[in-house]
Amino acid sequence: MRIHSPMQRLQSVLFALALCAAPALAQAAPSVSVRLSSGVVKLGERVALTLSVEGTTAARVLSIPTVDGLEFGALSGPSRQQFTEIVNGRMTRRSSLEWSLSLTPKRVGDLEVPPIELEVEGRRVSTRPQSLRVVRDVSGAELGFLEVAATPSRVVEGQAFTVEVRFGWDASGFTNPDGGVYADLSLPWWNGLPGLIELEGPSISSPSEVNVNRRERVRAERIDDVVRDGRKYVGYRIVKRWLPTRAGAIELPESFLEFGVVREGFFRSERIKQYFVGPVEATIPVVPLPEANRPFDYSGAVGDITARASVDSRDVVVGDSIKLTVDWTGSANLEFFEAPDLARSDEFEGFRVYGTREEKRLDRRRVVYDLAALDETTAEIPPVPLVIFDPETMEYRTVRTEPIPIRVRELAGAVALDDGLPREERFGPDIDDIDTRPLSEARDPTSLVGDRALVWGFVVVPVLVLGLRRVVRARRGDPGAPRARRRRGARRRLQRALSRAATPDERLDAFEEFLAARTYRSREAWQGARAQELLPASAAAPVVDATLARLAAAAWGGAEPVPAAEVLAAADEALAGGL
Amino acid sequence: MRCFLPIVLAFLQLFAAAEDPVDAAFERGVDAYRSGAYAEAETIWTTLFEAEGISDAARAQLAFDLGNAAWRSDRRGDAVGWYTIAVRLAPRSAEAWRNLEFARAELGFEPYDRGDLGATGRRLVTSLRASERRNLALAGLALFAVIGTLEALLGGFALRRLVLVAAALAVLAGVPWLGAFAVAETDPMLVVAERAPKLQSEPTTERGATGELVPGARVERLDELSGWVRVATDGGQRGWVPADAVFALER
Helix, strand or coil: CCCCCHHHHHHHHHHHHHHHHHHHHCCCCCEEEEEECCCEEECCCCEEEEEEEECCCCEEEEECCCECCEEECCCEEEEEEEEEEEECCEEEEEEEEEEEEEEEECCCEEEEECCCEEEECCEEEECCCEEEEEECCHHHHHHEEEEEEEECCCEECCCCEEEEEEEEECHHHCCCCCEEEEEEEECCCCCCCCCEEEECCCCCCCCCEEEECCCEEEECEEEEEEEECCEEEEEEEEEEEEEECCCEEEEEEEEEEEEEEEEECCCCEEEEEEEEEEEEEEEEEEECCCCCCCCCCEEEEEEEEEEEEEECCCEEECCCEEEEEEEEEEEECCCCCCCCCHHHCHHHCCEEEEEEEEEECCCEEEEEEEEEECCCCCCEECCCEEEEEECCCCEEEEEECCCEECEEECCCCCCCCCCCCCHHHCCCCCCCCCCCCCHHHCCCCCCCCCHHHHHHHHHHHHHHHHHHHHHHHHHHCCCCCHHHHHHHCHHHHHHHHHHHCCCHHHHHHHHHHHHHHHCCCCHHHHCCCCHHHHCCCCCCHHHHHHHHHHHHHHHHCCCCCCCHHHHHHHHHHHHHCCC | CCCHHHHHHHHHHHHHHCCCHHHHHHHHHHHHHHCCCHHHHHHHHHHHHCCCCCCHHHHHHHHHHHHHHHHHCCCHHHHHHHHHHHHHHCCCCHHHHHHHHHHHHHHCCCCCCCCCHHHHHHHHHCCCCHHHHHHHHHHHHHHHHHHHHHHHHHCCHHHHHHHHHHHHHHHHHHHHHHHHHHCCCCCEEEECCCCCCEEECCCCCCCCEEEECCCCCEEEEEEEECCEEEEECCCCCEEEEEHHHEEECCC
């Protein structure tokens, strides 16, 4: 019996598993397929196109073709699927990718969906073309109706217009106790077209809603029953308002109505009857605003406008605020024109305009002007003009409000002036009066020096100061040094010491200290010394020696003390002698 | 000899009491102004203004009054020019400043003192009269000389510090005097035309204009011909303008 180690045993098991798995992991070559949910559809009915790739997960759709009369929706996916099976020890793995695409036919006839290109594992692969037959829904055309109309049918650049979609169905043809009627509208233009600004539409308060383009729920207004070709229809309408910003033709491309019966189940509803109406198209011509005879103060208003003005107070005093409210109503671009600026209007020169407040609504433009009359002679608020373009007559014209009579009273408590000047001229700034003081009193301050001398002063004085400083230091050293300061203060310190000295020897010490400071020596150098020896050439030597002798005799020999005044006098004499 | 002294004193007193001829002429101008004869007042005051021996203070007063006469004669540009002269001669005259700024505002000119840092600095430097500037500089210099001499003779730390302080004060005191030289203009003129006058390349309107002057701005006079003045702007533009479009500030 052979004994296997645990490591050898594990290697054997892994080898066996690899042998089993290897054939299964090798997949077949990828395959591409495409299919339509139906080969025959009604005009306007959607059909689903499914694109599948099996045997790989590395694939992508390169491009979606375009076909005249066929609208391609957005590509959704891919959804991935992977299966792993083990049958009789054989492991099988299957992978697939799937995309879906909705197609909406826009015309009747035999259409062909061309090959769709994909990249599968790095290779370009095309699907096979698909045929689609589109037939008119005769029943739908009889049982339902769809109309798209613009009001007015021709508009001027800048003129607001509405597009109304009316639709409905023959009520007698739909009797379903289990459910109700549904309606979907396909309106490719609903969310805007180039050259149009969407405006706020009329508000519709209705419980009914309709699906537009399968994305949006729009409230639909119930209208009176509509009779077409002797058949009576239940009618609804939805409305959109736009303003064209450029001239040209606005094309509203193919619109469809899908309606039918829906059965409401417990969990989901099911459409059991489907009808299609369409396509319906519409074109709205937009003519440009004429340049000829366009007034300079044209406001940009287009349409039929009526103006009305009112004030909050008609009996005011000068300067009182008057709120002038002007309402412009009518079928026009009321939100977009520029309201008149009364501050620039000649007709309102008797008023001061403090500000305006505007309010824009679908059916009304309101501007409240805050005015104040400047003069009590003002008798009315003039008409407020607005230059508009009338698309009916294709001419520019001015719409005016009615003038409003007012009474303006003089400001109470104001002091009347006798000069008869208008109010704004009674007070005002003016120049200061002439100066009439005698000219002899107007004297210039004496100039002590001329410019030239001052220039020389600014040059010479610093030089002199620096020179003096240099000379002083060269001859005597630094006058700020401690020795020099001690010498300068010697006389002052002597006087102070003499005033404090109580005994003759203290006076002697004070005088010796004075001599030491003046001669840059120590006091010890002067103890017992003679000036004739220390200051041989000085004229001060005799008086110094005499004073020292008298002070020493008083201190050590018991002689009569020398008065402080005499010591100071001797010191002064010595200083005068050049000490 | 002693008996003549009272007679001489009495004569001197009599002489002193007699009215100054300049004051008398000035008074005639005032009377003319008060009676509405502004042109006559202007003639009298202009003669006084240009006379020899008139102090700067008196010339400032005359310029102010001449400005008023021009204003009342509805020559508002000339009024601005005279007020500018008054302000230059008497930089701290509140009335002159008030009339100048009022007149400039009425004409739509930019304020003479714009109130920004540069204008404030300029006004500070030029707020003293010439003699005051010189005296101030002299005082600073004298202070420096005294303290410098003391330091040279006595030395010491405190005096050395004081010398530095005195030097700084002397420089500060000299700033208005030196600053007046820095801002001095060679031959300044004021653009008094209410509408921007065109700068002509030659003293004629038959050639093309090369630019225009800003009303209320100062320019420098370069040359003069009959009815035309050649000026240079701060920006370096040169050209001829009609003589009545500018007003000489040095008179």
